[in-house]
Amino acid sequence: MLTVGLFIPCYIEQLYPEVGLATVRVLERHGVRVEYPEDQTCCGQPMSNTGCTEEARPLAEKFLRLFRGYEHVVAPSGSCVSMVRNHYDGFLAGQPGFDHLKRSTWELCEFLVDVLKLPRLEGAFPHKVGLHQSCHGLRELRLGSGSERRVAPFNKVQLLLSELRGLQLVELARQDECCGFGGTFAVQEEAVSCMMGRDRLADHERAGAEIVTGVDMSCLMHLDGLIRRERRPLQVLHVAQLLDRAEAAA
Structure with a gap:
């Protein structure tokens, strides 16, 4: 094992x-x-x-x-x-x-x-989901291809989510844009950080997302703060929680 x-x-x-x-x-x-x-x-x-x-x-x-x-x-x-x-x-x-x-x-x-090279995941998650691609995961770990790179498109997180029954990934207009958190940037540049976060949430809302997921709880924490303060009709869920719930429902 x-x-x-x-x-x-x-x-x-x-x-x-x-x-x-x-x-x-x-x-x-x-x-x-x-x-x-x-x-x-x-x-x-x-x-x-x-x-x-x-x-x-x-x-x-x-x-x-x-x-x-x-x-x-x-x-x-x-x-x-x-x-x-x-x-x-x-x-x-x-x-x-x-x-x-x-x-x-x-x-x-x-x-x-x-x-683990999982061929597919067995699970169900019947919701419209927006995938937030955090900057570190996308541009430093290369979890996805990124719109600025001239490479064949790929996305490891999206690959896992696409296997789940009933899950509909919504199509964002700017799918790999920063949420504005940036750690201490959110403290030092609060106004800019919040504007960037609102832009990301508006993109998810226009696309019809019910849930925003991602691999970094720090980014989701920032977005969730804006959601709760502004009473937006969205929820955040870390990808680990989403996968866990989906597999438990298999």
């Missing part, structure tokens, strides 16, 4: 623990044994993104100590996985086990597609 180390981002642990539990259930349904190192902490992305690199360094080093012994590490977050794969070099380059850790740390959907 394949064993993975489960990394749960700090904001999911503190605010959306159900996303972590859904991730475990999805992995276990597909024959994966999940271990959760209880000493894990934040990956250091917030500090690194704001220029506090020395404050981020001990968190990167701790991540390596906790997870380098696993064949694979899986997380329900594109941005945190991208932090490990694309931004840890300045902290960990040359340290034992780091090259393996970079190659073997996966966002949940890409793990299901690229490692």
